[in-house]
Structure formats: C-alpha cells, structure tokens
Amino acid sequence: MSNDQTEAHPPGHHLHGPELVEAQAVRAQALETVLVDKGILTPAEVDEYIETWNRRIGPLEGAKVVARAWVDDGFRARLADDATAALAEVGVEPGRLERLEVVMNEPGVHNVVCCTLCSCYPWTVLGLPPSWYKSPEYRSRIVREPRAVLSEMGLELEAETTINVWDSSSEVRYVVIPERPAGTENLNEDELRGLVTRDSMIGVARVEAPDQP
Amino acid sequence: MDGIHDMGGFEGFGTPDFAPEQMATVDQRWVGIAGAAMFALLRSGRTNVDAYRHRIERLDPTRYLPIGYWGRWLAAVEAVIVEQGIAEPSEIEAEIRDQGHDPARSAAPPRLAPPVALEARDNTVGCIRSVDRAPGFAVGAPVRTVDQAPHAGHHRLPRYCRGRRGVVARVYPAFTFPDTMAHNGGEQPCHVYAVRFAATELWGPGADPAQHCHIDLFEPYLVPDHPRPDDAGTVQR
Numbered sequence: 001m002s003n004d005q006t007e008a009h010p011p012g013h014h015l016h017g018p019e020l021v022e023a024q025a026v027r028a029q030a031l032e033t034v035l036v037d038k039g040i041l042t043p044a045e046v047d048e049y050i051e052t053w054n055r056r057i058g059p060l061e062g063a064k065v066v067a068r069a070w071v072d073d074g075f076r077a078r079l080a081d082d083a084t085a086a087l088a089e090v091g092v093e094p095g096r097l098e099r100l101e102v103v104m105n106e107p108g109v110h111n112v113v114c115c116t117l118c119s120c121y122p123w124t125v126l127g128l129p130p131s132w133y134k135s136p137e138y139r140s141r142i143v144r145e146p147r148a149v150l151s152e153m154g155l156e157l158e159a160e161t162t163i164n165v166w167d168s169s170s171e172v173r174y175v176v177i178p179e180r181p182a183g184t185e186n187l188n189e190d191e192l193r194g195l196v197t198r199d200s201m202i203g204v205a206r207v208e209a210p211d212q213p
Numbered sequence: 214m215d216g217i218h219d220m221g222g223f224e225g226f227g228t229p230d231f232a233p234e235q236m237a238t239v240d241q242r243w244v245g246i247a248g249a250a251m252f253a254l255l256r257s258g259r260t261n262v263d264a265y266r267h268r269i270e271r272l273d274p275t276r277y278l279p280i281g282y283w284g285r286w287l288a289a290v291e292a293v294i295v296e297q298g299i300a301e302p303s304e305i306e307a308e309i310r311d312q313g314h315d316p317a318r319s320a321a322p323p324r325l326a327p328p329v330a331l332e333a334r335d336n337t338v339g340c341i342r343s344v345d346r347a348p349g350f351a352v353g354a355p356v357r358t359v360d361q362a363p364h365a366g367h368h369r370l371p372r373y374c375r376g377r378r379g380v381v382a383r384v385y386p387a388f389t390f391p392d393t394m395a396h397n398g399g400e401q402p403c404h405v406y407a408v409r410f411a412a413t414e415l416w417g418p419g420a421d422p423a424q425h426c427h428i429d430l431f432e433p434y435l436v437p438d439h440p441r442p443d444d445a446g447t448v449q450r
Contacts, residue, residue: 016279021241021243024284024287025241025242025243027287027291028246028247028250029246029308029312030308031287031290031291031294031305031308033311034294034304034308035299038300040253040254040259041250047245049245049248050239050242053239058237099341099385099386101407116219116220116221118218118266119282127237128237128238129237130237131237131282135230136220136223137229140226141229144412146424147421152229154231163421163425164409164426164427165426166427167426167427169429169430170369170385170405170430172385172429198237
C-alpha cells in the first residue's frame with residue numbers, strides 16, 4: 001500500500017489560494033495539450049465552451065419560461081405537465097437536458113432547489129451555477145435549515161410559509177417559477193422577463209416589482 | 214459510497230458566500246479547459262456521467278473541499294486520462310516542464326486505488342429509457358428508503374434520507390441506473406421518483422414542521438410502506 005499512500009499525497013497536495021489556482025492553470029494547460037495530441041479535444045472546443053457559458057446561455061433562458069408562465073395560463077398548465085416539451089414554445093434549446101421539472105411558488109408555499117451530492121443544476125435554462133450553489137455551506141445546510149439559510153441570503157419567509165426543498169439527485173432538473181410580483185399588471189411579457197433573476201429561479205430570492213417612477 | 218460528496222445535513226458549515234451580483238462565468242481559461250475536457254472525454258466514450266461523478270467522489274476527501282468545484286472537474290479529467298490509458302502520468306509531467314514549470318509545484322490530483330476500469334460506450338444517447346415495466350409506485354404511495362448504503366460504489370441515495378418514510382410526489386420515466394453505469398454493469402434502467410419527506414422525519418421532532426425535502430430516488434432504493442393517516446393531502450404537485 002505504500003505506493004497508494006504516495007499517490008494519495010502527491011506533490012502540490014498542500015497548495016491553497018492563488019498558488020493553488022496558478023498550479024491548477026498549469027496543470028490544465030498540460031492536460032489540454034495531452035488531449036489535443038491524442039485527438040480527443042481541440043483548442044477551439046475550449047474556446048467554444050467558454051463562449052457558450054459566458055455569453056450564449058444564461059438565466060435569460062429561464063426568464064423566458066417564467067415570464068410566459070405569468071402571462072399565459074395555458075402555457076403554465078403545459079409547463080406543469082411537461083416542462084421539457086414546453087421549452088420549445090419559448091425558444092429555449094434543451095441541449096443536454098433530458099427532463100426539466102418546474103416547481104411553482106404560490107402564496108404560502110416556497111420552493112428552493114439544490115443538489116447535495118454534487119452540484120446538479122439546470123445549465124441549459126439558467127447558465128452556469130453560481131459559486132454559492134456549489135459550496136459546501138449551501139449543499140449541506142439548505143436541506144436541513146432552509147429557512148435560516150434563505151434568511152442569511154436575504155430572503156425572509158413567514159414562519160407558516162411551507163418550504164419545499166428539491167434535491168436534484170437524479171438527471172431530472174428543477175426550475176422554480178417564482179410568484180409574479182404585485183404591481184406588474186401593466187407590464188408586458190418582454191418587460192416581465194427583465195425582472196426575473198437567476199436567484200429567483202433557484203428559489204433563494206423573490207422577484208421584485210420595478211421601482212415606481 | 215459514503216464519501217465527502219454526500220453533504221446533505223452535514224453540520225458546521227457557515228453562511229454561503231452569497232453576493233447577489235455574483236456572476237456565474239468561466240472566469241479563467243483553465244476552468245474552460247476543465248469543462249471542455251470533461252465533455253470531450255464523455256464524447257470519446259472513455260467515461261460516462263455516472264463514472265465521472267464517481268471519480269470525483271473518490272478524490273482524496275482532504276482535497277475535495279480546498280480544490281473547489283472546477284478543481285474537482287480538473288482532477289477527475291486527469292484521473293480519467295491516466296486510468297483509461299489515454300496518457301501516462303510522465304507525459305503530463307513532461308508537458309508541465311515544457312511550460313517551464315516544476316511538476317512538484319503543480320496541483321496533482323489525489324488518486325485512490327483501485328481505479329475503475331470502464332468499457333467505452335456511446336454517451337450521445339441520453340439516459341431516459343423506455344421500459345416495458347410499469348412504475349412500481351404511484352403518486353401518493355407511501356414508501357421507505359433502504360436504510361443502508363446500497364453498496365460501496367457509486368449510488369444516488371443520500372445518507373440523510375436513508376431508512377426514512379416519505380410519499381411519492383412525482384413519478385418520472387425510467388433512467389439508466391447510476392449504480393451500474395459507473396461500474397460497467399450496464400444501463401439497467403429503472404423509474405425515478407421525487408419522494409417527499411417531512412423535515413421532522415429527516416431531522417427529528419425539533420425540525421421545522423413547515424418544511425419538506427423532495428429527493429429524486431431510483432426505484433431500487435425504495436420499498437413500499439404502510440399507508441399513514443397523515444399522508445392525506447400532503448402530496449404537493
């Protein structure tokens with residue numbers, strides 16, 4: 001087992017902070033070169049990956065779903081019935097997503113999404129997950145004391161409000177349909193889209209009405 | 214596997230580092246490499262999503278936390294490269310030296326023996342499968358989870374819900390089974406259920422009475438339970 005011991009604690013094991021990031025960057029560059037040499041990866045694919053997740057796909061996709069659900073009861077019903085199929089109606093590409101489920105907030109019922117086992121997240125609808133979603137703090141505590149965690153994150157819920165936590169432990173992905181804020185009756189679908197935040201679709205925030213002029 | 218990755222309910226962590234304006238981006242090229250390389254390895258058939266997750270779970274637990282989410286992806290990419298025989302560790306070290314760096318100062322991924330050998334497969338076919346068998350449970354069915362880890366390998370039954378009683382809230386199609394997919398055991402598709410557990414069932418009588426956790430569970434993790442009077446009306450669609 002001495003060999004295993006050596007492998008479990010290789011050089012660089014102690015690194016932290018900026019030193020660790022730099023070391024990871026060096027290692028990543030070496031792995032890219034190796035995979036390119038072996039014909040498994042191209043540098044263009046790395047650029048494409050960065051472009052896709054930095055610019056092309058983000059929470060705006062999910063906002064299209066939410067805004068339509070707020071203005072169209074028929075769409076809302078189809079979304080509840082088969083959210084994956086309903087994506088096409090608002091022009092959202094499912095990509096690798098095979099099964100999307102929506103969970104709808106209503107007065108007295110609040111939903112929040114997590115993944116305790118890794119960090120599963122509806123990438124094609126919300127973009128990349130924020131760092132806090134992937135953190136041990138969120139993953140460990142949101143299933144055990146969600147009311148406290150949400151409060152720490154700025155969302156105060158009434159003690160009698162039911163909290164439903166959804167732990168994404170399969171390939172099903174969840175998106176929260178937040179409540180439409182009061183005072184937005186005169187806004188159209190495009191304007192409503194602009195109000196919907198990523199955090200409201202994870203379930204750690206409400207959607208706020210725009211400030212009155 | 215009862216590993217560091219199974220974090221639900223683990224106590225002692227503080228407030229998430231939550232900045233509302235925090236953008237989720239690939240902020241450095243090495244992160245993009247980790248992401249693109251993982252998907253390239255999937256496409257090449259040299260690993261699959263379940264085996265990849267298991268590779269991350271088998272990282273040295275003392276390093277799992279400090280190297281972070283993308284660091285884990287990168288470490289698993291390297292582990293797959295080496296374990297699948299795509300390249301020798303010496304080739305990776307040579308590339309690091311070619312960049313003018315000392316391999317001893319780079320972030321080597323911890324490795325645990327033995328590696329899981331994996332058969333190549335086509336990963337472009339997704340994981341939902343049509344099966345002849347009807348789902349074993351319907352919405353509203355009372356169920357109980359098995360009270361032990363199903364086995365020592367990869368599975369998706371979190372520790373915090375083992376041996377607990379819940380109610381089926383949603384019934385999903387059959388999915389390829391992570392437990393076998395990660396270990397060359399074939400697809401063995403089975404139905405998945407969102408099972409609703411009261412927080413008091415998971416965490417004890419002092420837990421928040423207005424809280425429920427819904428956990429996606431594969432059929433082999435569940436056994437029928439006796440109906441309970443308090444089940445009525447508790448299923449949340």
